[in-house]
Amino acid sequence: AQNQRWLGWPTILKGDADLLEPSNAFYRMHTASAASRAKGMGAQGVVYPEPIQVWGLTWWATPTGQCGATHLKYAFAMMLEKAWVALHGHTTLNKDISADMEWIKGTVRFFDSYYRNETKRLTGNELDSTGRLSIFPANSIELLVGAKNPIEVVAGLQRITDALTKLPVNLVSTDEKKYFSQLLQILPELPLGEKDGKAILKPAFSWKKEYNIWELPELYVAWPYRIKGVSHPGTAQIAQNTWDLLPKHRAEKVTRDYSWMPVAVNMAAIGNTTEATKRIQAKLGNFNPQARFPAFFGPGHDWVPDHNWGGSGMVGLQEMLMAADPYGDGKIYLLPAWSTKWNVDFKLHAPQQTVIEASVKNGKVVSLKVTPESRRKDVVLNPNFGM
Numbered sequence: 001a002q003n004q005r006w007l008g009w010p011t012i013l014k015g016d017a018d019l020l021e022p023s024n025a026f027y028r029m030h031t032a033s034a035a036s037r038a039k040g041m042g043a044q045g046v047v048y049p050e051p052i053q054v055w056g057l058t059w060w061a062t063p064t065g066q067c068g069a070t071h072l073k074y075a076f077a078m079m080l081e082k083a084w085v086a087l088h089g090h091t092t093l094n095k096d097i098s099a100d101m102e103w104i105k106g107t108v109r110f111f112d113s114y115y116r117n118e119t120k121r122l123t124g125n126e127l128d129s130t131g132r133l134s135i136f137p138a139n140s141i142e143l144l145v146g147a148k149n150p151i152e153v154v155a156g157l158q159r160i161t162d163a164l165t166k167l168p169v170n171l172v173s174t175d176e177k178k179y180f181s182q183l184l185q186i187l188p189e190l191p192l193g194e195k196d197g198k199a200i201l202k203p204a205f206s207w208k209k210e211y212n213i214w215e216l217p218e219l220y221v222a223w224p225y226r227i228k229g230v231s232h233p234g235t236a237q238i239a240q241n242t243w244d245l246l247p248k249h250r251a252e253k254v255t256r257d258y259s260w261m262p263v264a265v266n267m268a269a270i271g272n273t274t275e276a277t278k279r280i281q282a283k284l285g286n287f288n289p290q291a292r293f294p295a296f297f298g299p300g301h302d303w304v305p306d307h308n309w310g311g312s313g314m315v316g317l318q319e320m321l322m323a324a325d326p327y328g329d330g331k332i333y334l335l336p337a338w339s340t341k342w343n344v345d346f347k348l349h350a351p352q353q354t355v356i357e358a359s360v361k362n363g364k365v366v367s368l369k370v371t372p373e374s375r376r377k378d379v380v381l382n383p384n385f386g387m
Helices: 005-013 017-029 031-040 077-093 098-123 151-166 174-186 217-221 237-244 248-254 263-269 273-284 307-321 373-378
Strands: 138-140 144-147 192-195 198-201 332-334 344-350 354-361 364-371 379-381
Touching (some): 005 077, 005 307, 005 344, 017 031, 017 077, 077 151, 098 174, 138 151, 237 263, 273 307, 307 344
Antiparallel strands (some): 138 144
């Protein structure tokens, strides 16, 4: 599923609802099996495992339908991200997601019901001692085993649950809105920490073991969930601290930005123009001399041609040019991580069915068209650029 997401994400800002549709349709067509899997795990809703195959089942399946690999048994975060993709496509492209609402809502209901049951089994109570939902046992993507409240799960649950309270009643009923509003109040808080006297994001509240140290779950808070970063001014420093203070053994891996890794996207999302500029050139400039076509990127972690390399590179480029929280304050942040040395002409789609067309020459925005014009007041230009 971490590979599959790079087929859907690039289509939204470039305005291609037709190419977004297969990403939504894949999850929609497997709703029944995902609901059956959740039921087999004693939960409500739906559950899509991380190593999901084309027919909706998992690799190395156990009797419950979970993956038998230790580092993937409780790896369900990607279904939250896919729900976020669908919700993002709805507000940006006005894409009809009425047929997708069952599985989108079901991803949240699964976490609520499954982990209430697990916490009660372990402690006798459905919620933790603070009255919040406890996501344990869990994996943090493929990085952590035996994790409690992994950050990408917490961030995803917070954003999706909040978005569901804001959708019209034809998509989320009044009773459902009440349920999601109540759930929002008891979701775990982001796992935060401190290192060298600086605030940082932790991959989880606690964990037992690290597995795949190529992973960087901490910065899911910046992208795709936009809780900390350029679309919320004044919040990006904790994400930058986290990047700067990564443990050495992990930093050696995650800074390479191969294949499916979203590091170029992350750097754009926290406004680190220097890193984003360097990484986007490396990512989109990747070339395998054994391949016939230049865009046959790789090899990375998995295969050639590597669509992940191109997909994550496309998103990184988009994020350097524009950032907007799909269910936030309505602001559109223009050129948040773009180099003043680069000229560009672009057209991108923002939330609330808004289209931004701009031209940048020699560090100045020489033309800007916002459709509809009423949204122009919401555009926030990087102060490094003039008009």
